[in-house]
Amino acid sequence: MSVLAALDVTKAYGERTLLAGVSLTLDDGERVGVVGRNGAGKSTFAKILAGVESADTGSIATRRGARVSYLAQEPDLDPARTVRASVEEGLAEWLAARSRHEAVTERIAEDPSAAALLEEQLAAAAEVERLGGWDRSHEVDRVLGHLGILDVIDRTTGTLSGGQRRRVALARVLIGAPDVMILDEPTNHLDADTIDWLERYLVDAFRGAVLLVTHDRWLLDRVADRTLEVEGGNVHAYDGGYADYLAAKAERLALQERTEKNRQNFLRTELEWLRRQPKARTGKQKARIGRAEAARDVEVTREATRVELSAQVADAGRAVLDLRGAGLRVPGGDDGRWLVRGLDLAMTTGDRLGIVGPNGAGKTTLLRAILGELPLAEGELIVGRRVRVGYLDQQRAALEADASVFETVAQAVPSVDKERIDPRSYLERFAFDAHAQKKKVAALSGGERARLALARLLASAANLLLLDEPSNDLDTDTLSALEDFLSTYEGSLLVVTHDRYLLDRVTTGILCFEGDGRVTRYAGAYQAYAAARAREEEERAQAPKASKPRAERPKPAGLSKNEQRELDGIMDKIDEAERSAAAVEAELGDPALYAGGVEDARASAIRARLDEARALAAKLTARWEELESKKA
Structure with a gap:
């Protein structure tokens, strides 16, 4: 129905x-x-x-x-309300139905003979049952626990990160059972x-x-x-689902191609006939001309340009990367908490490892340590002498806002091979046509920025790719092209991603961040990893409980008073920086800056301001994450 x-x-x-x-x-x-x-x-x-x-x-x-509930990409939450109160908004109808039932029950106690009140009570009870039953208050804690934010249930949503607010909004929709x-x-x-x-x-x-x-x-x-x-x-x-869609779409496009080929053959035949005929037309001839004109005027839907990723890969030799007893602490932290402890990891050419684990477990920190941006707290890191590292960060921060698409890639393309690939042709493989290549980075959408970052990265001839959430902002077509490329990539790969489809198509092993500094390596792609984890869970469930209690780990020292004050006010600063960036970005949309097809000189200054505003927002967000990770 x-x-x-x-x-x-x-x-x-x-x-x-x-x-x-x-x-x-x-x-x-x-x-x-x-x-x-x-x-x-x-x-x-x-x-x-x-x-x-x-x-x-x-x-x-x-x-x-x-009842219809909607989860937007950008959650609409009252920053002054607590997480619990925000999620309970999803139970508004249920709470109202219970209140109506309680109210009418009190009135019946005063006048038990009122038949109309009994009918009203039955209707209210039926509404409560329809909306999920009589006891749903526990569901808030359960859903927030599954979404990993039960620990912030009493905080106001204005103090949360963007990712946490997104989870609160999702919990509000799920709890409502619309x-x-x-x-x-x-x-x-x-x-x-x-x-x-x-x-x-x-x-x-x-x-x-x-x-x-x-x-x-x-x-x-x-x-x-x-x-x-x-x-x-x-x-x-x-x-x-998706696999069925891909197969059926391929069939549809093949049929469309055959139909178009038949149409073109028909047109060639009819045009040749028209050239041979006299100008005076009979009724049948005019009808034939009409059919030819109708075939000529058919509007054919063209497939959008497909992204085709490619890269030259420098020879790295056999040994690529070796971590020996490696340890990493929370960046800038003084609480002694380990993100990674005693990690031994040897990578050789052809290894493609996915990295999974909870948010904040240290996955990005490991990539930054391999890049040399963060020191190891213990252990040793050895990178092969011929290894060239290419890094894709989540924020695509390496892109210069004031540079054009063409300029961004032209700087990197000379290293692709000795014969030098034409930057324009190279960018066309990434679905940037001649018009798009003239656009400034600041004017690109999230998806376009992601494609440009990939184009620049793959032009570097890197033989060790470090990818941090590469699927962010990419559509399914571009993701498919990325997976095709990575699955045959001749170098080595470390990829942090929550995209299970990508992990299953691309990786040869999985690194799982377990918490408490433990990192475990599993052989095979995502399905093999998931099966191994399921077996481990089953074995733990069947194992007898240990009689000796485990010693509790010392709790982290937490934040200093100054750091707590900084944390209390930092979300307001982040919001202000993001509003400032949005306002500057809106200025770039003024048509007057591009009148007559020529960009006004003011646009460059506006882009510089936009770059500064975005950098400040990113810096504040990084500081917020650092302070949050230090909390006890």
């Missing part, structure tokens, strides 16, 4: 049409994934379905009484274990309908009954 439907929905921004007469029906209990290139209109479609944004034309209908959940990139800021839990919840526990906008292909394969692709203003529907 249908719970939500869209009919002939259109949406355009200026001359750009994102949705052109799109229709959709979502049934009870159905789980639908939404994919598409960056900027195709996925999030816009989700907002329209959720009622957050209006369509230009068309209609959205929900079944009477159905009839329809519309989730826009729900796995952002979640580690692999938490994503596993979310996947199980959506499949086994949630009984409503789900619409997922996500680039997490592993999640799609395990959750989605149907996959929608937003492309060129249209929405194409495919049965099944």
